Amino acid sequence: MQEVDITMKGYRRKDHPEDNDSLLQPFSVDEVRDVIWSCDGNKCPGPDGYNFNFLKNCWTIVKKDVIEFLNEFHRTAILPKAITASFLTLVPKKDHPQRVMRKLCQTAFLPNRQILDGVVVINEIIDLAKRRKNKCMLLKVDFERAYDTVNWMYLEDMMLKMGFAEGWLKWMKACIFNSSMSVLVNGSPTEDFQVGKALRQGDPLSPFLFLIAAEGLTGLMQKAVELGKFKSFKVNDNLNFRILQFADDTVIIGEGDWNNLWTIKTVMRSFELVSGLKINFFKSKLYGINLDDRYLEAASAFLSCSIDQISFCFLGLPVGANPRRLSTWRPIIDTMRKRLLGWSGRHLSIGGRVTLINSVLSSLPLYYFSFFKVPSSVLKVLVSIQRNFLWGGGLEGKICWVKWDTICLPKDRGGLGIKNLDLFNLSLLSKWKWRCxxxxxxxxxxxxxxxxxxxxxxxxxxxxxxAKSSDSLWWRDILKVGEVEGNLWFSASVSSILGDGKSIGFWKEKWIGNASLKELFSNLFEKEIDKNAVVADKGRWETVGWSWVLFQEGVLLDNAATEAADLLSLLADYHPFDRNDNWKWIPEAYGQFSVSSTYQFLQQRTTADEICPNVVGALKRLWKNDLPSKVSIFG
Structure with a gap:
């Protein structure tokens, strides 16, 4: 285990006793039921033949036995062999496979973290390095059969070092480390055998356990930076990047020099020996920014990997790409056209085509729409594909009997409820503003x-x-989200909820009513020295309570002093609280941002004056029926 200790020297343990207490709590009936109901009931069953639909449908019958079984496991941390047994099914990914590919890993499993977080970091680093003319090297690491090679001894030690309780470790050993497997050959299982390593595909625990295993690589890279063996990409004195990980999707970032290359090779080899996760250098890619071609060729030979050009695909999106070029969107366009070729659209009713457009064609570009602003030229192509399929059942152009903007209206406003891709794109991108x-x-x-x-x-x-000339293309597009013909709908839809006042701008943000103090008291704002002051800076706690301190005595003239008195009168009922500041999304009743509420809000902005309320009510009643969609659509 000495190698594991070396790996973990760069990892800083975080003890959270309250988290361990929560993990070791007895299983409640409601908790067990919620977990069962959250699972897909139609997933393939295990060797016992029972899937989650059985548990859901027969819950009243089996509930007592299930709870007793789980309580016994909670006490003893012992599972019967039949519970941990599984089948290995060989599923070809191609019609005529030459070998079996077993890389089916997801990429984002942590609460409050989203898969696109890593994409925006890589995209901004590439843009920043190009504009600064920094020499930057990126290595996209490929793990060979990631789940299948995890060393259990290493994983156990990682969980110990991370502070997991002993009881939790015993449960993990029972669930993961004492498993057996049979191979299905022509539908029949072979004799079972004990598994000595790896994480099971499809097991809900596997993604989280793999993240724990991958933390060791982060620890090694951190230690290398601390020892001065690796020079990370430095954004400023407090912000630098050396490695980005989302499960097995890993990118190492640093300066382009030979010391970094030696460190990368040493770290990768050490991590491979300790964790069992083998690095496939043949499939790994090396990217250079402002680096000499001869250096890249030598580095490629040294690491036994290939050189590739920016942009490249990371977590399913082309980072470093120009989103305004058609070539960036070509995969989405080709996928939509390919999907249509497999459908017999001409034999579908128009109601069936609407269903397919909503469930498939409108969903295919969702991932790209969540990060990139779609150019108008690409939007026209995507809409034409949908329109041609709706009216003709294929890719060929047909007569369009109704304007497409009308088709995209909600059903209660005279449309068919097909998503307006432009508004959908804006709704998804506005989430970045909210998250910021x-x-x-x-x-x-x-x-x-x-x-x-x-x-x-x-x-x-x-x-x-x-936008400034130094801004990335992605940021320029984000800035434009919320601006329609001079109307700033995003800023008008956000208000601040006062907490401790440490992050809310006193003058510039809307935290009292629907207007900022800058707008209500423009003369006072002009006389303010610190125009970016937060609420907490404009007062102090005294024995009698909170006291507002807006300006120093003698600074304001008579007119301004009168206005300041009005402001103090307005502020009399407000004071900071012992909680964090928060934000409210006005279009949503509960104040929390959602893409669906934003999309509905944007639709209402464009259609509010087009249909009278009586017609809306009639249309709602019209669509509330038990008729097939192919009949209802002609209502």
């Missing part, structure tokens, strides 16, 4: 804040914010 405001201290947010300044100044001001 509500998650200001996470890594990707710190990077954006350093490059572009205050999020409040960029997103919540009443005037259009112009």
């Amino acid at each position: 405001l509500t998650e200001p201290n996470v890594l990707w947010s710190e990077l954006l804040k350093f490059r572009y300044g205050s999020f409040s100044d960029n997103f919540l001001c009443r005037s259009v914010v112009s």
